Amino acid sequence: MKFPLILSLLSCAMLGSVSAQEFDPADLETARELRASALAGNGGFDVVEDLTTRVGPRLAGSPADARAVAWAEAMLLEAGFDRVWLEPATFPTWSRGHERVAVVSPVEQDFQALAIGYSPATPAGGIEAEVVMLDDLAALEAVEPEVVAGRIVFIRNRMERARDGSGYGPAVQARARGALVAADKGAAAVLIRSIGTSTNRFAHTGGMRFDTAQRRLPAAAISNPDADQLERLMGLGEPVVIHMDIDAQINEAYTSHNVIGQIDGAVLPEEIVALGAHLDSWDVGTGALDDGAGVGIVTEAARQIMALDERPDRSIQVILFAAEEIGLWGGRAWAQARAEEIGRYQVAAESDFGAGRIYAMAAKVQDSARGVIEAMAAELAPLGIELTDRRQAVGGPDFIPAAPLGLAAIDLYQDGTTYFDYHHTENDTLDKIDPEDMAQNAAAYAVLAWLSAQSPVSFGSGPALLERDED
Ligand SMILES: [Zn+2]
Known part of the structure; x- marks a missing residue:
């Protein structure tokens, strides 16, 4: 959507009407450009290479955790986000x-x-x-x-x-x-x-x-x-x-941080498309697949959007969560802080399943947004991604604590055939990542983020989405 007035009319007054289901053709064209440029890029491989080399394994609460947070803050600033900030998450360490x-x-x-x-x-x-x-x-x-x-x-x-x-x-x-x-x-x-x-x-x-x-x-x-x-x-x-x-050893309380970067939306800056990954890893291996890959994928998707001549209508955030591995502590803190404002979140999607290619998607959105999801799926189809019939999605592990708030979510399913050969082992290292597969992932997240930001309809985060679950 290009015109603020039209967008707000569509958002407020015309929910559910046929015309409100349609993307501006220019936005679809931009989605195709994003898809092509992300596929031709390096998929954020440089990000995961830098993280796993400079920081290495980064168990939540360890000295490397603090170094990872500092690394992430600097990396997101360098990537060009309008704003980067930290939010605390406190948990017992091991x-x-x-x-x-x-x-x-x-x-x-x-x-x-x-x-x-x-x-x-x-x-x-x-x-x-x-x-x-x-x-x-x-x-x-x-x-x-x-x-x-x-x-x-x-x-x-x-x-x-x-x-x-x-x-x-x-x-x-x-x-x-x-x-x-x-x-x-x-x-x-x-x-x-x-x-x-x-x-x-x-x-x-x-x-x-x-x-x-x-x-x-x-x-x-x-x-x-x-x-x-x-x-x-x-x-x-x-x-x-x-x-x-x-x-x-178990220690009572340590405070780490979720690290968040935001691209400010040009039209509806208070509404947010949230892309997630987790920054921590286990202490063995270097956490390349889990979840350095996710950090690279969502950062690269946002970088592709920041390289456009235009800004997204809604704001887009990259959220690098703390302490996922030992108990979703960053996700829990994030959800707790958003109990009163979940309606601002257009959609949430987290990359936390290694670096395998994405082959399918599922969306949990209000029924009136289904047409928009189908139009988005049409732009993901050339990447080999198929829309499933599933109407349930959580967005990823770090968004699970926000599910009871009615968070709208899209799941992009990666091929995990070999993921669990390396998961949480000494063998989770950078050489297991295929940069071309990461580029396919980054292209999918770029299209998802862009079209979610430009959507003529709200995806409907909030209690109404929970009620739909009970039907
Ligand atoms: Zn993980």
């Missing part, structure tokens, strides 16, 4: 000392292991106990306490590989809650099969739920080949004894 997991009977073997985030330390000298193997979290919830009391619980559920990453949700329950449920039953410690699809001999770390009211046990993930080995050892029918030694 730091890894060391972990050692070894079979001591009936054979002796060290396993490749990583402690799980928020795991407490074992008592000095470690824990030595017989292993009880369970299929999954549900089996742990159902087991009689005397079966696991004093023992090391091994949860063996295996994540299945899938393009959409759908194997992650069911399997990750063991990591998120195993150490809490097992604590209630009097177990000594928890081991899980890595939540990941790698067959390499390294472990996948990750977080567990933090709840000050609930006791947690020391917990570690072992590599998939080691989990296979442990299953075979259990199959011998003799008691299997494991020694687990974890050193880790």
Whole structure:
């Protein structure tokens, strides 16, 4: 939309009418130019290269976290955003000392292991106990306490590989809650099969739920080949004894920051298109796929828009969230601060699934915006992106805490076939990123952001969108 008066008439008075569903043809032409220039560009690869080289791994609350925040602020200013600012997010921190997991009977073997985030330390000298193997979290919830009391619980559920990453949700329950449920039953410690699809001999770390009211046990993930080995050892029918030694520290409160850059809208500056990614990573690898790639993709999408001769009608923000990995703390702080103004958010979309190509999209918008979403999808189709029938979307993990406010959201689904080979491991490094795939992502986010900013209709963030969910 080019003309403020017409835009405000359309926004206020003509919602739902046929003409209000249509983009200004000039805006569609600009979307095509953005798509082409982003595809020809480097996709923000330089951004993730710089982040992973200068800052490296950046566990929330660590000294590298503070360096990442300073890096992000400088990077967004350099990129040319009109305004860049920080918003606080406070959370309990966790730091890894060391972990050692070894079979001591009936054979002796060290396993490749990583402690799980928020795991407490074992008592000095470690824990030595017989292993009880369970299929999954549900089996742990159902087991009689005397079966696991004093023992090391091994949860063996295996994540299945899938393009959409759908194997992650069911399997990750063991990591998120195993150490809490097992604590209630009097177990000594928890081991899980890595939540990941790698067959390499390294472990996948990750977080567990933090709840000050609930006791947690020391917990570690072992590599998939080691989990296979442990299953075979259990199959011998003799008691299997494991020694687990974890050193880790939990500190009460640290304040990090969400880093936000804004392109001021020319017509409706108070309305915001929010592009997200998270700045923190695990302490292993360099957080290139998770989520340096997302930081590069959304920054590059915004850079493409800033390079236009014209400004977007609505404001566009890039939000680099703090402390996603250990509990969505940045996302929670962001949502809390927006409880009264969620209606300002035209749409939210976060890139946090590595650097694979985008193949599909889903939108959660009010029904009267569906036509606009279909027109947007037509401009994404040349990138190989298909609009699905799904009317649900959360925008990404850091926007989940804002979902109960009725945040309108678009999900762009990336190919995650190999993502979980690297996820939360020492092997999440820059060489796993294909710059051409990142450029396809940046092109999609540029089109999404631009057309959301130019939309003749509101996408409808607010309680009405929640009511639609209940239908
Ligand atoms: Zn992530």
